[in-house]
Amino acid sequence: MNIVITGASRGIGYHTALKFAERNGNAILAIARSEEKLQTLKNKVEAEFPSSNLDYIVFDFYTGDYGQLEIEIKKHFKHVDLLINNAGYLVTKPFLEITSEDFDQSFGVNIKAAFRLSQILIPLMKEGAHILNISSMGGIQGSVKFPEMSVYSASKGALSILTEVLAVELNDKKIAVNALAFGAVDTEMLRTAFPDYKAPLTAQEMGAYVADFACNGKKYFNGKVLPVSVSTP
Numbered sequence: 573m574n575i576v577i578t579g580a581s582r583g584i585g586y587h588t589a590l591k592f593a594e595r596n597g598n599a600i601l602a603i604a605r606s607e608e609k610l611q612t613l614k615n616k617v618e619a620e621f622p623s624s625n626l627d628y629i630v631f632d633f634y635t636g637d638y639g640q641l642e643i644e645i646k647k648h649f650k651h652v653d654l655l656i657n658n659a660g661y662l663v664t665k666p667f668l669e670i671t672s673e674d675f676d677q678s679f680g681v682n683i684k685a686a687f688r689l690s691q692i693l694i695p696l697m698k699e700g701a702h703i704l705n706i707s708s709m710g711g712i713q714g715s716v717k718f719p720e721m722s723v724y725s726a727s728k729g730a731l732s733i734l735t736e737v738l739a740v741e742l743n744d745k746k747i748a749v750n751a752l753a754f755g756a757v758d759t760e761m762l763r764t765a766f767p768d769y770k771a772p773l774t775a776q777e778m779g780a781y782v783a784d785f786a787c788n789g790k791k792y793f794n795g796k797v798l799p800v801s802v803s804t805p
């Protein structure tokens with residue numbers, strides 16, 4: 573499979589990419605800002621899973637030029653089977669302290685990146701392809717909400733709705749679109765925001781789940797935003 577995954581330099585995306593690499597013959601394109609971490613991931617795949625291939629593009633979803641990103645992606649792939657919009661940015665601040673930049677960066681990474689990447693990659697997708705968006709329990713209507721999460725949760729809410737709408741629009745092309753809305757997972761993002769909270773799942777465990785769902789979930793789900801959480805949050 574040809575797979576594009578964002579936010580693969582660390583956390584859940586990193587472990588999802590590794591899980592894909594474990595399966596023979598996958599070609600994975602990882603996108604994030606940290607070249608050093610992406611190169612570490614590439615080295616690990618080359619050393620441990622030589623029958624798969626992982627390459628990367630260094631790109632900032634907030635400040636980057638999507639026209640250039642499109643050119644770079646098309647140098648790697650003529651077709652794409654799987655897009656995982658996993659990159660995420662979390663700001664925790666009281667509502668009145670959230671700056672315009674916080675807003676733009678949150679919406680830039682959490683929704684615009686998924687929106688623009690989908691626009692770039694859908695023309696390269698055939699019947700049976702899957703777009704998997706990584707949302708959050710905070711981005712689901714009616715879930716328990718937490719203070720200081722307004723801009724993050726609102727941007728993840730937009731991603732959840734995009735998932736539902738895009739699935740309808742891509743129905744004729746038989747391209748599935750789903751979202752997994754995570755509860756707490758032990759990553760840098762969670763530890764920075766909630767240093768005292770003990771998450772029930774590791775990034776490795778969630779990465780394994782995401783990789784499995786990305787391959788098999790489209791058979792059972794389309795246009796769904798699925799809570800993946802054993803805790804609150």
Ligand SMILES: NC(=O)c1ccc[n+]([C@@H]2O[C@H](COP(=O)([O-])OP(=O)(O)OC[C@H]3O[C@@H](n4cnc5c(N)ncnc54)[C@H](OP(=O)(O)O)[C@@H]3O)[C@@H](O)[C@H]2O)c1
Pocket residue numbers: 578579580581582583584585603604605606607609631632633634635657658659660661681706707708709753754755756757758759760761762771775
């Ligand atoms: N951990 C949780 O408890 C939890 C709960 C609910 C939802 N989620 C969601 O799960 C996904 C993975 O999160 P995680 O916990 O693994 O977070 P993480 O460890 O902070 O990783 C976030 C990833 O996103 C990338 N990223 C952030 N800003 C970017 C930008 N401007 N341009 C390009 N890439 C950018 C980071 O790479 P660089 O820094 O190298 O750019 C990194 O690879 C996110 O969408 C997050 O919102 C996580």
